[in-house]
Amino acid sequence: MAKNTAVGHKKFWHSFRFAAHGIASAFKSELNMKVHSTLAILVLAAAVILRLPPSSWMLLLLAITLVLAAELLNTAIEATIDLVSPEIHPLAKKAKDTAAGAVLLTAVFAVIVGIYVFYHPVMDWITGLMS
Numbered sequence: 366m367a368k369n370t371a372v373g374h375k376k377f378w379h380s381f382r383f384a385a386h387g388i389a390s391a392f393k394s395e396l397n398m399k400v401h402s403t404l405a406i407l408v409l410a411a412a413v414i415l416r417l418p419p420s421s422w423m424l425l426l427l428a429i430t431l432v433l434a435a436e437l438l439n440t441a442i443e444a445t446i447d448l449v450s451p452e453i454h455p456l457a458k459k460a461k462d463t464a465a466g467a468v469l470l471t472a473v474f475a476v477i478v479g480i481y482v483f484y485h486p487v488m489d490w491i492t493g494l495m496s
């Protein structure tokens with residue numbers, strides 16, 4: 366474990382590496398990250414198959430980025446609480462529950478985006494299969 370003591374452009378690349386390591390370690394340790402990213406890959410595969418337009422892609426990428434970013438922040442808050450308050454405390458509960466609430470909110474947004482962008486293409490695809 367080391368602090369970022371580099372300067373100039375080296376500091377930038379060190380920060381980038383620490384951030385990439387943070388993402389990779391959250392993927393390894395957090396089941397929710399694995400579930401959300403697997404769903405994201407399936408959704409993007411469906412977007413390719415159904416040839417969704419660029420505007421739908423942008424909405425999907427926004428929703429996926431929001432969910433994964435919220436999940437990363439939730440993981441960071443959980444780790445901080447476990448460090449500073451391993452014992453039961455109402456404020457620790459408030460912090461963890463609120464962070465989990467943020468993830469839930471982004472997941473609800475992602476579902477709404479999914480329905481909005483996939484509804485008509487899926488209906489057209491089903492109609493095509495039946496005719």
Ligand SMILES: Nc1ncnc2c1ncn2[C@@H]1O[C@H](COP(=O)(O)OP(=O)(O)OP(=O)(O)O)[C@@H](O)[C@H]1O
Pocket residue numbers: 395396397443446450451452453454455457458461462465
């Ligand atoms: N120190 C604490 N004090 C009070 N309540 C806590 C504390 N730690 C956890 N909790 C309660 O237990 C819930 C679950 O906490 P936990 O740390 O197991 O996270 P989690 O939501 O299960 O996420 P993960 O499985 O990714 O670690 C929290 O949302 C909170 O309500």
